[in-house]
Amino acid sequence: MDKVKVLEKYLPSDAAPLIGRWIDYFKCEFKISRNRGSKFGDYRSPYGGKGHRISVNYDLNPYAFLVTTVHEFAHLHTWNEHKQKAKPHGTEWKANFKKMMQPFFEKDIFPADVKHAITSYLNNPAASSCSDLNLYRSLRKYDVPKESVLTVEKVPLKALFKIKGGRVFRKEEQLRKRFKCVEIATKRVYLFSPVAEVELVED
Numbered sequence: 001m002d003k004v005k006v007l008e009k010y011l012p013s014d015a016a017p018l019i020g021r022w023i024d025y026f027k028c029e030f031k032i033s034r035n036r037g038s039k040f041g042d043y044r045s046p047y048g049g050k051g052h053r054i055s056v057n058y059d060l061n062p063y064a065f066l067v068t069t070v071h072e073f074a075h076l077h078t079w080n081e082h083k084q085k086a087k088p089h090g091t092e093w094k095a096n097f098k099k100m101m102q103p104f105f106e107k108d109i110f111p112a113d114v115k116h117a118i119t120s121y122l123n124n125p126a127a128s129s130c131s132d133l134n135l136y137r138s139l140r141k142y143d144v145p146k147e148s149v150l151t152v153e154k155v156p157l158k159a160l161f162k163i164k165g166g167r168v169f170r171k172e173e174q175l176r177k178r179f180k181c182v183e184i185a186t187k188r189v190y191l192f193s194p195v196a197e198v199e200l201v202e203d
């Protein structure tokens with residue numbers, strides 16, 4: 001099937017042709033991948049006879065898919081320019097990410113709130129991949145609602161919840177951004193991101 005037709009299933013349709021051209025121009029192997037939980041996308045530099053490789057999780061909403069794709073292409077472009085001399089999310093990467101987002105801003109692809117979150121993310125010198133909670137939250141709003149998605153920040157204090165795989169925790173107080181949670185089985189303390197998806201457990 002035509003590359004752009006495939007990309008249109010995952011990206012805002014106005015964005016698909018340009019991403020298709022980048023794949024050709026940068027000679028990149030672009031893969032739509034399963035959900036990897038810990039990350040949205042991945043870039044691998046040429047190694048052992050293989051060229052540039054980018055993969056992006058299939059289950060991101062179109063805006064999150066686009067932001068992640070541009071994020072990974074900015075890694076590719078930075079690698080072409082600087083090889084290993086530039087840090088993964090350093091100033092060179094950041095400048096490229098900013099520059100490569102421009103055509104999508106010009107096409108007015110993003111809703112106002114997402115555009116605002118991306119702009120402040122780009123202007124925050126500490127920002128890296130998905131550590132920006134505002135960006136993550138504003139992108140998440142456009143997910144097709146799953147059945148009763150619950151995040152740690154919405155779990156009542158002292159309530160029990162479980163994570164994928166079944167381990168059960170009790171929610172305790174917030175420390176800066178993250179929440180202290182005690183695993184019931186081991187009594188060990190863990191720190192959870194406020195946006196981690198969990199399931200409530202009845203006492």
Ligand SMILES: [Zn+2]
Pocket residue numbers: 071075088089129
């Ligand atoms: Zn990255």
